[in-house]
Structures are given as structure tokens and as C-alpha cells.
Amino acid sequence: MSSREEILNRIRQHQTNISTSLPKVPNFFDKSVDIIDAFKKSLLIMGGTLLLVGDADPLQALKEKIKNANVICSMVPEIKGNRELNEQNLPKELDDIDYAIVRASFGVAETGSICLTEKNLMINTLGYLPQHLIVLLDPAKIVYNLHDAYAQPEWYSVNYASLHSGPSATADIEGVLIRGAQGVRSLSVLLIS
Amino acid sequence: MNHLLQEEEQPRGAKIRGRHPVDQLEAANRFIAATAHEMMHDNRLWDLRKKRDAQMHAIPEWEELRQLASDIKSHTLDHLADYLEEFEHNAKKNGIHVHWAKDAQESNQIIGDILKAHQAKSLIKSKSMLGEECGLRPYLQKEGIAVVETDLGERIQQLDDEDPSHVVVPAVHKTRTDVSKVFVKTLNAQPGNNDVHYLAEWQRETTRPYILSADAGMTGGNFLVAETGAVVVCTNEGNADLSANTPSLHIVTVGIEKIIPKMEHLAVFIRLLSRSALGSPITQYTSYFRGPRRGGEMHVVLVDNGRSTRLGKPNFKPGLKCIRCGACMNTCPVFRRSGGLSYGSVYAGPIGLILSPGYDPHKYRNLPFASTLNGSCANVCPVKINLHEQILAWRGELAKQGELSLSKKVIMKALGKLYANPKAYRQAIQMGDKILQYLPHFVVYNRLNAWGRQRDLPEAPKKTFHSWYKKHYMNGKGDEA
Amino acid sequence: MEVGLFIPCYMDAMEPEVGISTLKLLERFNVKVVYPFDQTCCGQPMTNTGCEKEASATEALFVKNFAKFDYIVMPSGSCTNQVRHNMNAIEQTDEVTHVRTHSYDLVEFLHDILKVEAFPWANFPHKVAIHYNCNALRGLRHASMSERREAFFSKPKNLLEKIKGIEFVELQRPDECCGFGGTFSVFEEGVSAKMGRDKVLDQRNSGAEFVISADSSCLMHQKGCAQRMGIPLRYAHIAQVLNGDIR
Numbered sequence: 001m002s003s004r005e006e007i008l009n010r011i012r013q014h015q016t017n018i019s020t021s022l023p024k025v026p027n028f029f030d031k032s033v034d035i036i037d038a039f040k041k042s043l044l045i046m047g048g049t050l051l052l053v054g055d056a057d058p059l060q061a062l063k064e065k066i067k068n069a070n071v072i073c074s075m076v077p078e079i080k081g082n083r084e085l086n087e088q089n090l091p092k093e094l095d096d097i098d099y100a101i102v103r104a105s106f107g108v109a110e111t112g113s114i115c116l117t118e119k120n121l122m123i124n125t126l127g128y129l130p131q132h133l134i135v136l137l138d139p140a141k142i143v144y145n146l147h148d149a150y151a152q153p154e155w156y157s158v159n160y161a162s163l164h165s166g167p168s169a170t171a172d173i174e175g176v177l178i179r180g181a182q183g184v185r186s187l188s189v190l191l192i193s
Numbered sequence: 194m195n196h197l198l199q200e201e202e203q204p205r206g207a208k209i210r211g212r213h214p215v216d217q218l219e220a221a222n223r224f225i226a227a228t229a230h231e232m233m234h235d236n237r238l239w240d241l242r243k244k245r246d247a248q249m250h251a252i253p254e255w256e257e258l259r260q261l262a263s264d265i266k267s268h269t270l271d272h273l274a275d276y277l278e279e280f281e282h283n284a285k286k287n288g289i290h291v292h293w294a295k296d297a298q299e300s301n302q303i304i305g306d307i308l309k310a311h312q313a314k315s316l317i318k319s320k321s322m323l324g325e326e327c328g329l330r331p332y333l334q335k336e337g338i339a340v341v342e343t344d345l346g347e348r349i350q351q352l353d354d355e356d357p358s359h360v361v362v363p364a365v366h367k368t369r370t371d372v373s374k375v376f377v378k379t380l381n382a383q384p385g386n387n388d389v390h391y392l393a394e395w396q397r398e399t400t401r402p403y404i405l406s407a408d409a410g411m412t413g414g415n416f417l418v419a420e421t422g423a424v425v426v427c428t429n430e431g432n433a434d435l436s437a438n439t440p441s442l443h444i445v446t447v448g449i450e451k452i453i454p455k456m457e458h459l460a461v462f463i464r465l466l467s468r469s470a471l472g473s474p475i476t477q478y479t480s481y482f483r484g485p486r487r488g489g490e491m492h493v494v495l496v497d498n499g500r501s502t503r504l505g506k507p508n509f510k511p512g513l514k515c516i517r518c519g520a521c522m523n524t525c526p527v528f529r530r531s532g533g534l535s536y537g538s539v540y541a542g543p544i545g546l547i548l549s550p551g552y553d554p555h556k557y558r559n560l561p562f563a564s565t566l567n568g569s570c571a572n573v574c575p576v577k578i579n580l581h582e583q584i585l586a587w588r589g590e591l592a593k594q595g596e597l598s599l600s601k602k603v604i605m606k607a608l609g610k611l612y613a614n615p616k617a618y619r620q621a622i623q624m625g626d627k628i629l630q631y632l633p634h635f636v637v638y639n640r641l642n643a644w645g646r647q648r649d650l651p652e653a654p655k656k657t658f659h660s661w662y663k664k665h666y667m668n669g670k671g672d673e674a
Numbered sequence: 675m676e677v678g679l680f681i682p683c684y685m686d687a688m689e690p691e692v693g694i695s696t697l698k699l700l701e702r703f704n705v706k707v708v709y710p711f712d713q714t715c716c717g718q719p720m721t722n723t724g725c726e727k728e729a730s731a732t733e734a735l736f737v738k739n740f741a742k743f744d745y746i747v748m749p750s751g752s753c754t755n756q757v758r759h760n761m762n763a764i765e766q767t768d769e770v771t772h773v774r775t776h777s778y779d780l781v782e783f784l785h786d787i788l789k790v791e792a793f794p795w796a797n798f799p800h801k802v803a804i805h806y807n808c809n810a811l812r813g814l815r816h817a818s819m820s821e822r823r824e825a826f827f828s829k830p831k832n833l834l835e836k837i838k839g840i841e842f843v844e845l846q847r848p849d850e851c852c853g854f855g856g857t858f859s860v861f862e863e864g865v866s867a868k869m870g871r872d873k874v875l876d877q878r879n880s881g882a883e884f885v886i887s888a889d890s891s892c893l894m895h896q897k898g899c900a901q902r903m904g905i906p907l908r909y910a911h912i913a914q915v916l917n918g919d920i921r
């Protein structure tokens with residue numbers, strides 16, 4: 001008997017199958033909440049930065065941020081970087097990037113998260129190896145809470161996706177919070193369609 | 194105090210002597226004697242508990258979410274085999290290799306074989322309690338594979354050759370000076386520089402080359418979603434996503450109880466997990482692996498290691514609902530004052546008290562007694578595990594298996610007899626000035642006078658309630674004792 | 675209404691005055707109180723050590739002593755919890771079920787059954803910290819629990835509030851266990867004493883003059899710690915305060 005069969009057999013012997021129908025999960029949507037406002041607040045709690053949309057040039061704040069950077073890799077048409085990526089790049093080759101600029105699939109107001117999929121990133125390490133990450137997010141694509149988030153179609157089509165909620169962080173030494181652990185040191189979000 | 198904190202030697206964990214019963218109390222006493230460490234530890238974990246409370250109060254549906262989480266887990270455990278098969282089917286469809294391991298040894302071997310088949314000599318790894326449970330790292334190192342932990346706390350513990358002391362914050366018992374000493378010795382860090390930012394940065398800098406050059410990466414898994422065949426990993430440092438996405442080989446090791454049916458259920462658990470663990474709304478990264486990345490290969494090893502057996506024990510089955518958030522440890526007054534390493538077991542604190550004896554009732558027979566049965570753990574548990582009831586149930590189970598210590602056995606037998614016999618009981622009490630030798634029996638009925646070492650003994654009154662009542666209500670009559 | 679009074683074994687010997695206060699307090703409300711002479715213990719020390727077998731004769735004796743009463747009342751949340759929730763070593767006959775479902779802790783009995791509105795004979799012009807025994811809190815639900823998202827309530831506080839002059843102070847860790855834990859207090863002495871000391875410090879820092887609890891066992895432990903530490907806090911059982919014996 002293979003281990004697989006052995007395990008499944010033992011489980012079938014022991015599981016009771018008596019109780020329980022599968023609970024239905026309500027959405028807990030609170031209509032009184034201003035979604036965009038809530039997203040901004042949550043993003044800050046998680047250590048993210050909000051880039052203001054400029055009046056004359058909506059991308060002004062973003063451009064300001066990257067103007068002194070050496071290596072910029074942009075996956076969005078709005079901004080041109082100086083490092084092109086193609087699907088043949090090895091994941092580790094992204095290590096010298098200072099700023100990566102990507103567009104998120106959607107955002108989550110409850111937690112200030114943005115969802116980056118393999119399509120947004122092209123190479124998954126683009127979300128982690130660069131020093132800093134800038135994310136464009138269409139404000140119309142912010143959902144209220146995690147129940148909405150996990151009802152999005154992305155989860156059924158991509159091989160990889162991650163909810164980023166602020167930059168990488170650790171508090172493993174004496175509880176001192178440090179933003180910028182192994183992944184990006186900062187995460188900035190620009191709400192722009 | 195802060196000065197003292199940085200001077201004080203780090204207390205070490207329980208002394209392990211093979212399968213000999215772990216003396217948790219001995220290690221706890223040493224931890225308490227290191228007053229500055231103990232105070233830092235207690236305060237820090239209590240702070241996590243307070244942050245958790247704040248998150249709870251911010252979510253009106255909190256208790257409803259806990260009930261849902263518990264119900265989803267109960268349902269899943271009752272249909273575990275079906276969901277595992279569904280997961281396997283969907284994962285394979287997406288191109289994931291699925292393996293089944295009945296115990297730690299088989300799990301280690303499967304992982305070793307995958308690595309060998311890829312000629313992998315180096316592995317970067319994010320935190321996995323299952324890996325600790327299986328002794329994976331020592332196994333791989335024996336097989337000639339260099340393993341580097343990428344989580345800061347886990348890395349500190351690896352470099353210090355010490356087990357993690359907490360499922361979420363593995364080095365929570367160490368001060369910055371303790372960490373600095375480890376890094377000076379092992380990573381060539383600046384001696385005497387115990388600035389936390391420096392230490393964390395130094396770890397980042399020294400780990401990055403391993404991440405870029407590793408042949409394989411490994412993560413644990415917080416959840417498996419049957420419906421999509423996906424693995425969900427929740428971390429804060431970005432190290433799991435780096436470990437999974439940088440090398441071309443990604444291996445996941447995960448316990449079979451981590452499965453949930455559908456994506457809609459995932460939301461319930463993600464809402465609870467980090468709020469319960471660290472008091473943050475969500476982990477910085479909540480990552481979803483549904484298949485190998487382009488040009489990569491992904492393996493999932495489903496590990497049983499006692500879980501399917503536990504499923505058949507009605508008293509202890511609810512322990513399988515655990516999502517390893519660590520909230521029960523943070524709230525446990527005994528854990529906060531003993532340190533996780535005092536338990537001498539991979540799983541410490543309340544969840545450790547109920548899991549460990551399942552692996553080895555003799556070695557861990559003292560653990561279920563390291564609790565006052567206060568029940569705070571069950572209240573914070575996001576999946577509503579009846580922790581304190583299971584702790585009590587384990588005491589009964591150990592008594593049945595003959596695993597009570599001799600002193601407990603003798604005292605309880607004597608007490609049980611005495612309390613069942615009112616005459617003998619009254620006689621025992623009426624021995625006048627010897628009253629303290631007998632009463633309250635369970636308090637002073639032992640030769641070491643454990644009560645009086647650090648506490649004053651209560652003054653024995655002249656009369657018992659019993660005799661007062663007799664005198665004032667019964668004209669001195671009532672019982673003949 | 676005939677009430678059987680159970681005086682916990684440690685109280686009988688160490689704190690008889692709490693038993694006396696309890697008895698006299700109940701009698702003020704025209705309750706007929708009977709103290710069965712053959713009582714010993716509720717079985718908790720054995721049960722909590724996992725020794726069900728050793729507890730069974732004690733449990734049987736308890737039932738024999740108390741089965742005939744309308745209510746069984748005891749000035750101890752933790753013994754009540756034992757009887758109500760853990761008395762499983764003996765066969766669950768109708769008698770046993772009656773005893774288990776009609777056992778009340780003094781606070782519950784005053785608050786939920788007698789619904790007492792006033793204690794005009796009592797007076798307590800002191801700053802008070804309430805200590806909740808963990809079994810009374812989380813087993814009997816004497817009060818809301820800090821770990822749960824639930825509205826605040828506290829039966830002991832509701833009762834004490836009716837006393838003239840009393841003032842309440844809050845602890846930093848309001849329902850943290852004090853480390854008594856029954857047999858834990860001696861089997862795990864080091865951790866128990868450390869928890870006790872931490873509790874006493876929290877109480878002192880709160881500005882309390884008195885610590886009041888529905889359980890003498892916790893108080894005995896806390897008092898022992900406080901005395902050893904040289905901290906002049908005073909400890910009283912709620913029965914003594916409600917009956918006006920300590921003022």
C-alpha cells in the first residue's frame with residue numbers, strides 16, 4: 001500500500017462525517033464605509049505610502065520619487081524606466097533594481113492590500129528583490145474587505161498572486177518594528193485609473 | 194533595568210535527555226531567575242495580546258468569524274480525505290507535483306530525494322513549524338545540503354543552534370544583545386553594535402547572496418485550498434516569496450490538516466490569522482501559489498505524522514484545527530514567564546501542551562501540568578479550540594497510561610481516600626496544631642513545603658467552620674467525630 | 675426554599691470566618707440554610723490532576739450530602755465550576771444531575787436567584803480591585819472576559835456597587851490568572867509564585883487598598899505573596915464585605 005492510500009484509509013477510518021454542513025460565509029459588508037478613504041488609512045497602518053495624484057501632472061509625485069534612482073524597472077506604460085524585462089530573465093537578475101513600478105489587479109480597503117499577480121509582475125521576484133516598489137492602482141478596483149478580495153476571478157486563473165500590505169517588515173528582535181526586512185524597503189501606492 | 198537586560202546572560206531551554214520526561218519547571222525557574230529576560234518576554238508577548246484585543250474590538254463580527262473558522266475546520270476534518278483528494282487533483286492539474294508522507298522520516302526522505310534529483314546543494318527556506326517537527330534541517334544537512342533560514346527570527350535561532358521558542362516569533366526570548374553576540378560569532382557583525390536596525394540590516398545583507406544563488410527554495414503552507422489546488426503562505430518579511438520565486442525549484446511542506454474547502458473560506462482565516470497572532474490586520478504578504486512559475490517546478494509534500502491518528506481520538510481531534518497563530522502562547526501566563534524553550538518541544542505553550550504528549554506521552558508527560566487551567570487560551574484561539582479542556586483531558590489520559598509522577602500519584606490516592614471518608618477527614622483536621630500538615634491537603638501535603646518557599650503561609654485559625662457551626666447551631670452536636 | 679451550604683475544604687480549615695459570613699448573609703434573606711455535616715471536598719484536586727478514579731468516591735459523597743436540597747450554595751466559584759462542569763467521575767444519575775444543575779456560587783445565587791437589591795447593613799469606604807478566579811470568570815461567567823468581544827458585565831461588581839462608600843480601581847491586566855491554580859500552586863511552585871507576585875504588583879500599582887474576590891483560594895495565594903513582598907494590601911472575600919463583617 002502506498003503512503004497515500006495508507007493515510008487516506010486511516011483518515012476514512014477515523015473521520016466521523018457526522019456533523020456539519022459546510023458553513024456559508026456572509027460578506028459582512030458595511031455600507032457606511034468610504035472604501036477609498038478606508039483603503040488609504042489601512043495602507044498607512046501597514047506601513048505603505050500614499051502618493052498624491054498631482055493636479056497638473058498626475059504622476060508628479062511618482063516621478064519625484066524616482067528621479068535620483070539608478071535602476072528603474074517599469075511595467076506600466078505611464079512611466080518609462082531604464083531596465084527592460086522579458087520573460088527570459090532569470091528571477092535573480094532583478095536584484096540590482098532600485099525601483100520597480102507595477103500596476104495592481106485590485107486593492108482591499110479593509111487591509112490596505114494590493115493584489116499583484118504573475119501577470120502584473122512578469123517575473124515574480126519583481127515584487128521582492130528591488131529595493132522599493134511603486135504600485136499604480138485604479139481606485140475603482142478597490143474592494144471593501146477580504147471576503148470581496150477572495151471572490152475576485154484572479155485566484156482561479158493565475159499560478160501566483162500575492163496580497164501586499166505595506167513593505168516587508170520584521171519585529172523579530174525585541175519587537176522593534178523594522179520596515180524593509182528581506183523584501184522591498186518601501187511600498188508606495190498611487191491611486192490612478 | 195534596560196542596562197540589566199543587556200548584561201544578563203540568556204537563559205537556555207529545557208535539558209533534553211533522550212526520551213526522559215522533560216522537566217519544564219526546572220527550565221522555567223531558570224528563565225524566571227533571569228529577571229530582565231523574563232520581564233522583557235512577558236511584556237512583549239502581553240503587548241501582542243493587547244494589540245490582538247484592539248484588532249478584535251475593531252471588527253464587529255469578530256466572534257462570528259471565530260465561530261465560522263471553527264465550523265469550517267470541523268467540517269473539513271469530518272471530510273478530510275475527500276478534500277485532500279480534491280486538492281491533489283486540482284494541484285496536479287495545475288502542474289504541481291504532490292507527494293504524501295506518512296511520517297517525519299518519509300517527509301524528509303521525499304524532500305531529500307527531490308533535491309538530489311535536481312542536483313541541488315543549497316536550499317533557502319522560510320519558516321515552517323512542520324519542518325521543525327520533522328527535524329528536516331538536520332536531516333538535509335546530513336545529506337550534504339546547505340540550508341539557510343531566511344526569516345530573521347528563525348535565522349537567529351539557526352545560527353545560535355537553538356530551537357525556535359515561539360511559532361510566530363522564534364527569537365522572542367532573546368534580547369538585542371543576545372542577537373548581537375550570535376551575529377558577531379557567526380556572521381562577522383560589528384562587536385558591541387546591538388542596534389536593532391543594524392542587526393536586521395546585517396541579516397538582510399548577509400542572506401541576500403544565499404537567496405540569489407540557492408538551488409532550491411522551500412516554504413511551509415498556512416492553508417491549502419481544495420477548490421483551486423493552491424497553497425497559501427502568510428509572512429511579513431518577504432522571505433517566503435523570495436524563497437519560492439527565486440530558485441527554479443519550490444518545495445512546500447505542509448500538514449494534511451491545513452486544508453480548507455474553498456476560496457470564500459480563506460477570507461475568514463486570513464481575517465483572523467494575523468490579527469490573532471501579532472495584532473496586525475494582515476501579514477505584509479499573503480501569497481497564493483496555484484502552480485509552478487514559468488520555467489520552474491513546484492512540489493507539495495502532504496505530511497501526516499500522527500495527524501490521521503489524532504483524528505480518531507474524539508478528545509484530542511479539535512487540536513487539528515490549529516492554524517499556528519501563537520495567540521494562545523501570547524496570552525498564556527505560564528508561557529510568558531517560562532519561555533518557549535522550557536517546554537523542550539517543537540510546540541510550546543497551550544497548543545504544545547496538547548500536541549506534544551500525542552507524539553510522546555512519556556517524554557512530555559509533565560507538560561499538561563504546566564497550566565493553571567485558566568482558559569484564557571481557548572478564548573483567544575481564532576478557531577475556538579477548547580485548549581484548557583484538552584489540557585485537563587491529557588492529565589486524565591496520562592494518569593490512565595500510568596504517566597503521572599510518583600508524588601502526584603501518591604498524594605491524589607491519599608486525598609481521594611481521605612475526602613471520601615468524613616470521619617477520617619474530621620479526625621485528620623482535629624489534630625490541632627498539626628493542622629498545617631494536613632490542610633489544605635493539596636497545598637502543604639508534601640515534604641518540600643513548596644507553598645512556603647516564596648509565599649507566607651496563611652495563619653491557621655483556632656477553629657474550623659465545622660466546629661464553629663456545631664457549637665453555634667447544633668448545641669455542640671451533629672457529628673461524632 | 676432549602677439551601678445546602680457547602681464550605682470548601684480549605685475554607686473550612688483556613689478561612690472559617692468566610693463561611694460564617696456566607697451563612698449569616700444568606701440567612702438575612704430568609705433562606706433556610708443547612709450545613710450537612712459529612713461534607714469534605716468537591717473533588718477538584720483529584721479531577722484537576724487527571725485522577726478521575728480517585729475523585730469518584732469524593733464526588734459520590736458530595737452528591738449524597740446535597741441531593742435533597744433545592745439549591746446548593748458555596749462561597750467558591752472554582753468549586754461550583756467543578757461540580758457543574760467537571761463532576762464526571764461518577765455515573766450521571768438523576769440525583770447527580772440535580773446536584774450539578776442546582777449548585778450555585780454565592781455571587782450567582784445572590785445575583786441571579788435571590789436578585790438582591792441592597793445591602794443596607796454594609797459599608798465599605800475603600801478603593802477596591804476585584805479579583806476574578808479563572809473558573810468563576812471563564813467557567814461560570816461571573817463577568818465579561820477581556821479576550822472576547824462582548825459587552826462589559828460583572829456580577830460581583832453589580833453586587834458590590836450596592837454598598838455605600840465603595841470605590842473601584844482597574845488593573846492593567848484585569849483578568850490575568852494569579853497563578854494559584856489549585857495543585858499548580860505547589861506542583862509548579864516557581865511559576866505560580868512569580869505569577870502571584872506580578873498580580874500583587876498590578877494590584878498595588880492600581881491604588882487598591884483592598885482586593886475582593888469570590889474565591890478565597892486565590893486570595894490566600896495572593897496574600898501570601900504580598901506579605902512576603904512586604905506590600906500592605908488587604909484581601910477579603912466578597913461574603914465578608916457584603917455581610918458587613920469587614921468594613
Ligand code: SF4
Binds near residue numbers: 544
Ligand atoms: S491553538 Fe488556537 S490560538 Fe493556539 S496557535 Fe493554534 S490556532 Fe492559534
